[in-house]
Amino acid sequence: MSSPSSRQVDSPGQALDQVVDQAVYDLLVIDDDQSAIGLVTDILSLEKFRVHGAADAHAGLDLISRLRPPLVLLDLVLPGVSGMDLLKRILAFDPSIDVILVTGHYSMESAVEAIQKGAYDYLAKPLQVDRFLQKLGKWRGDASARLRTGMLEAELAQACQFEGIVGRSPSMLDVFSKIRRIAPHFQTALVTGESGTGKESVAKALHSLSPYSTGPFVVCNCAAIPENLFESELFGHSQGAFTGATREKVGFVESAQGGTLFLDEIGEIPLAAQAKLLRLLQNSEIQRVGTSRTKQVDLRIVAATNRDLRRLVDENRLREDLYYRLSMIEVGLPKLADRKEDLPLLQRHFLDRFASRYGKQHLNLTRRVQAVLANHNWAGNIRELENxxxxxxxMAEGEQIDIRDLPDYLQKQVRQDIAEGDDLLVPMRTMELRHLQRVLAHVNGNRGKAAEILGISRTTIYRLLEEQSNLEEQTEK
Ligand SMILES: Nc1ncnc2c1ncn2[C@@H]1O[C@H](COP(=O)(O)OP(=O)(O)OP(=O)(O)O)[C@@H](O)[C@H]1O
Ligand SMILES: [Mg+2]
Structure with a gap:
């Protein structure tokens, strides 16, 4: 039997609509005329607004910092301060606040100036009830749309995260499902994928969903250890095991006891150490360098690589038996370029993270920037996107991130794309002339060489150059 509340709300979408419809917004009126504040309170008594009043700039700013009202009704003429200045200060404090300026002396010029300075709207005094309610109705419509989008985005971002890994593309949903199934049982797992695709994040997810999650997660980057120290770093050594081994050392494996050892860049492991690693994977035992005793260990191992391990086997750089042992359980990560449908979610995820890290407002990407990011090839995958x-x-100064806030290499790409776009829309003859110029520049102006490269006669080159200079003359005129 369904409860009354479950009958009222049929779908998550409807629940969201209800929240949006029933939202009550704070409205701050800054006006030295107490009766103006009273009037607004009366007009809005039946509307979904909570009206607050402030008689001067100081009280107004104080309430703004405490209440964060989404909407402010600001008198243009206040004692000791101009409304325009106060508008600037309010927007500097929080650019997301909508300010409606109210003035007794309505003029088109100051209305335009107010909007240019960032005001949401401009109204004349005395307030005409109908007109005022109409403006607030429009504002409420905008605010509801923003609230709805924000809630949907947050809901979506929440739903499309798995242990901090964001994605909802079919390939990432496969990855999530694999992790969920492998984590409780695996002893050894291999994570593969290009650089920056999230291999370490997957290793951490495997660890935290495994029964060993209360133990340590130890990272060992195989590429960073000198070949001659590899065994002792991984398995430890006894005192005096070799010159310089002045003290006993616990290796990475032992320090990951009861937890997970992440062997990053496993393709770089020296051949000499591979047999010992295989023994660890097969028998869970290790031998410290310089001792003959073996020791049982209890841990899980996640290895990762961005290399083709099969190829390393063919090149005799990886033992075949180790390869089979490692690759039995494999989680392969897709390139970002192959799952661009995840871009919007990932963008939101990182924007929120960095906005809060740098103490900034809610940040958004302009449509132009979104297009640039969507067209980029993302060779560095998620790490590149994150950076x-x-x-x-x-770099962002306001709420919007635009082309000028992009790193130089992406801005350069934009300029190049525009130039190439220009190339697309020119007549064939112009392209020929441009190509000739490029070839001439390449051969330092040597027309004989240019003629050879282009497969045309020198006379044709002269003719083309003449044509070009005629064209240039015409354009100058
Ligand atoms: N799906 C994802 N959602 C959110 N953040 C991610 C995702 N994948 C990767 N990241 C983030 O991107 C960065 C790179 O990820 P990670 O270090 O796991 O990649 P990697 O494959 O190990 O890279 P490399 O090969 O360069 O070592 C990290 O900061 C990680 O938190
Ligand atoms: Mg890594």
């Missing part, structure tokens, strides 16, 4: 958005958030 780009971190940079953009640092």
């Amino acid at each position: 780009v958005l971190s940079y953009c958030c640092m």
